[in-house]
Amino acid sequence: MEEIVTRQNYSDKEKNEIFDSEFMPHINSMYNFGFRLTLDRDDAKDLVQDTYLKAYRFIESFQRGTNAKAWLFRILKNSFINDYRKKTKEPSKVDYQEVETYYNSEDVNRQITPDLRVESLKDMIGDEISNALNSLDVDFRTVIILCDLEGFKYEEMAKILDIPIGTVRSRLHRARNLLKEKLSEYAKSMGYKNTEL
Amino acid sequence: MTPHNPFILADGKKPTCMEMLQVIIDGEANDEQQEYFKNHMDRCLPCFKSYDLDMAIKRLLKSKCCGGEAPVDLMEQIKTQINQITPS
Numbered sequence: 001m002e003e004i005v006t007r008q009n010y011s012d013k014e015k016n017e018i019f020d021s022e023f024m025p026h027i028n029s030m031y032n033f034g035f036r037l038t039l040d041r042d043d044a045k046d047l048v049q050d051t052y053l054k055a056y057r058f059i060e061s062f063q064r065g066t067n068a069k070a071w072l073f074r075i076l077k078n079s080f081i082n083d084y085r086k087k088t089k090e091p092s093k094v095d096y097q098e099v100e101t102y103y104n105s106e107d108v109n110r111q112i113t114p115d116l117r118v119e120s121l122k123d124m125i126g127d128e129i130s131n132a133l134n135s136l137d138v139d140f141r142t143v144i145i146l147c148d149l150e151g152f153k154y155e156e157m158a159k160i161l162d163i164p165i166g167t168v169r170s171r172l173h174r175a176r177n178l179l180k181e182k183l184s185e186y187a188k189s190m191g192y193k194n195t196e197l
Numbered sequence: 198m199t200p201h202n203p204f205i206l207a208d209g210k211k212p213t214c215m216e217m218l219q220v221i222i223d224g225e226a227n228d229e230q231q232e233y234f235k236n237h238m239d240r241c242l243p244c245f246k247s248y249d250l251d252m253a254i255k256r257l258l259k260s261k262c263c264g265g266e267a268p269v270d271l272m273e274q275i276k277t278q279i280n281q282i283t284p285s
Contacts, residue, residue: 012283019279024272031267045271052275056282118253129254129261147223148255149263154225173219179254 007060015059022068023055029150030072036145037080039134047084051076070152074160077142116180120187132182140175147172200236203229214244222251 010018030051034044054075055062062071133141146152146160158165204212204220214237220226221234238244 015283016279027267027272028265029263031271032263032265035265036262041268045268048267048271049275049278053278053282056279116250118249121250121253121257124257124261127261129257133258133262144258145262148258154223169216169219172223173215176219176251176254180250183254 006063008063010060015056018059018062018064019056022064023052023072026069026072027052029069030076032149033073033076033145034080036134036141036149037077037138038084043084047076047079050079050083054079067156069150070156070160073146073150073152077160116184116187120190121183123190124183124186128186129183132179132186135182136175136178140171140178143168143172144175144179200233203227203233214241215247218244218247218251221248222255 027048030048031044034047034051035041038044038047051072055072058075062068133144136144142161143157146157147154152160154165154168157168161168163171202211204217206212217230217234217237220230226234234244238248
C-alpha cells in the first residue's frame with residue numbers, strides 16, 4: 001500500500017507559508033489527539049512539538065493543497081508508536097486475531113448492551129464519556145478518535161494507521177461495543193435499571 | 198421480490214445489520230445504500246433502536262471529547278524551534 005511520494009521543491013518562504021497556513025490551523029486537533037493517546041498533557045505537548053518539527057523537516061514530501069490534517073495525524077501516530085510507546089514500554093494489548101474472529105462470528109449481531117438507552121446518555125454531562133473513551137486500549141481508542149472526534153473517512157483512517165479498510169471497519173465496530181459496555185456500567189452506577197430497550 | 202442489497206461486498210458476502218448501520222452512521226454510505234437502509238430500518242427493530250443510540254454516542258463524543266485548545270505557549274515553542282532550523 002506504499003504510495004509513491006513526489007518530492008516538492010519549496011523555497012524557505014513557501015515552506016513557512018505552508019507551515020503557517022496548512023499545518024498550524026490543526027494544532028488544537030493535534031494536541032487533543034496527542035492527549036487522548038498519551039493521557040498526559042506534558043507528553044501530549046512533546047508529541048505535538050515533535051510532530052510539527054518532523055512535518056517541517058519532511059515538508060518536501062507534502063504536496064500543497066492535499067490533506068494536511070491526515071498527513072500530520074499520520075506523523076503523530078507514528079511518533080507515538082515509534083518513540084513514545086518504546087520509551088514507556090507500553091505493549092500493544094490488542095489481540096487482533098481475536099478481534100477478527102469476533103467480527104466474523106454470528107455473535108456480532110448480539111445486542112451487547114441491552115440496558116444502555118439514549119435517555120441514560122443525556123445525563124452523562126460530566127466526564128463519563130471521556131473517561132470511558134480513555135479507558136479503552138489505545139488501538140481501539142485511536143479509531144474512535146479519528147472517526148467520531150475528527151471525522152476522518154475510512155480511507156483516510158486506513159492511510160493514517162497503515163491498515164486495510166476492512167480492518168478499520170472491524171476495529172471500529174469492536175471499539176464501539178467496548179465503549180458501550182463502559183457507558184452501560186456508568187449508566188448502571190447512575191441508577192438506570194437493566195430494562196430492555 | 199427481495200430488493201438488491203447495495204451493501205453486499207465484492208466477495209458476495211451479505212453484510213450484517215451492524216455492518217450496514219456502521220456505514221450509515223459514519224457517513225460512508227452512497228445514495229443507494231442510504232435509501233436501502235432507510236427501508237430496512239422500517240422493518241428491523243434492532244437497527245431502528247441502535248441507530249438512535251449510536252448517533253447519540255457519536256454526538257456525545259464530539260461534544261465532550263474534543264474542542265480543547267492546545268496550550269498557548271506550544272505554538273510559540275514550535276515556531277521558535279523552526280526558526281532555529283531555518284534562520285530567516
